[in-house]
Amino acid sequence: MNLLNDAWIPVRPLDGGGSVKITLQELLCTNQRWQLCLPRDDMELAALQLLISIVQVSWIPEDDAALRRFLNQPLSEADFKAGIAQWGDMFRLDHPEYPCLQVKGVAAKDVTGLDKLMAGLTGATNCTFVNEPGQGDFLCGGCAAIALFNQANNAPSFGGGFKSGLRGGSPVTTLIQAVDQQRADLRTTIWLNVLTRPRLHTLFGDDLLLQQKPTWQQPIKEKSSISAATIGLLRGLFWQPDHIELTAPVGAGQCSGCGQQVDVRYNGFLKAKFSFDVDGTWSHPHSPRLLQNKKGEIEQKFLAFTTSAPSWTQLSRVLVKLGGAKGEGQIPASVVSQSQQVFPTAATHLIVGGYRNNQASILERRHEVMALHQGWQTHDDVIPRLVEIGMGYKSALWESLKIFAQGKKNSDVKGAGVKAHEKAERDFFRQSEPVVMTLLANLDFNDPVPQFDQLRVHLQQLCVQLFEQATGPYSHHPKLARTMAIARRSLQKHLSDLKPQQGDYHAA
């Protein structure tokens, strides 16, 4: 199975119709509009990243005008052939010596089931509740490639002795999705996330783009210490940190990933521990990075979901570049910055995806598409302001209900002894999320104040309602009457502080 020639891409026509598998050429060289079609959103995101990575290394747009041409017209057959010819059989999953995204000759006593390669299917205590059973029993070549790529790039490692990808165990991935009704298709989405050569040059230098072979052709040396800055574009995009090898395929049947009938299926893989170190942070184009000053040293890491708070709470970090005096700051994904520069007046659909993990266990799978009204590109103070407003109301509710729950230390104000603040926070996020998302899609970035004021009114009502919901059942407890009164005063004080001061936004 060769990713460059064979029909492995799971899609369905945008205009309606059943799911099929197409080749890269059918995807890139025709005007037919497709969308990815897999049962799991994380696997769709991995498939999209895999496709973007193949296109990124095969057809690098020389400048913004070239990128626009790629967006507007399908590739010619000649350009397609020239693009893939440079790779030979590099992307062959069943290559006898250099199997794509694997390592040949993994020494393992036992065969591991492919469910282990489908992130989150095993390991977490809740995994059987959120996943259909049997998803990883038999995978077609395409689904196996997508699962290998996802495990190598997006998911926590298998645990002790196994390595995570270049972005750590659970990076947030941010990509641009096509918006226009006429062009909201997979081909357009892919090109929107392909960086032009000058931008690649800034990230990697020209010598490091395509010259290095991928890990399966030139394996990582055991116990080596590798500087992230020496890893080139191609090698980094397809980085496989683990010693993994699919076992010999079994016969025809249904793929439990995409559901298609196929001739060749895989049902297991070999894995072996393998150690090495990567120093520094690789400039992965698909992820936002954070810079922290730790005792004078600037430490860079990829953004990760560390709590169950919704993605909009992270939106400043995803969209706005910031640098502080002490070197701390945040850098949006290069593909998001490119879109900001090349399409400064376009509405944007932002894909945000990733896992929240506890070491090798996946606690939560996150995948969202956020619509952003045009204007975010040139008003980079507006999104942080929006996040600040939302989080301000969340904190008001949390702080006041924490008093209700826990009382006040070193006083005779006793708490109710229930985690009312934690439940209310979850309810606040769940109920405010659609409001914030709708606002983002319609926000007038030139003059956001009126809509921000409406948001404040809405969130204030929500806080009061959730406070009453949390405390209501205790209103007949005489011992809690004083605690409740203090908590309510605290809420009112916080809410009053959050009311807009005259002109505070413009002054800020």
Ligand SMILES: [Zn+2]
């Ligand atoms: Zn499949």
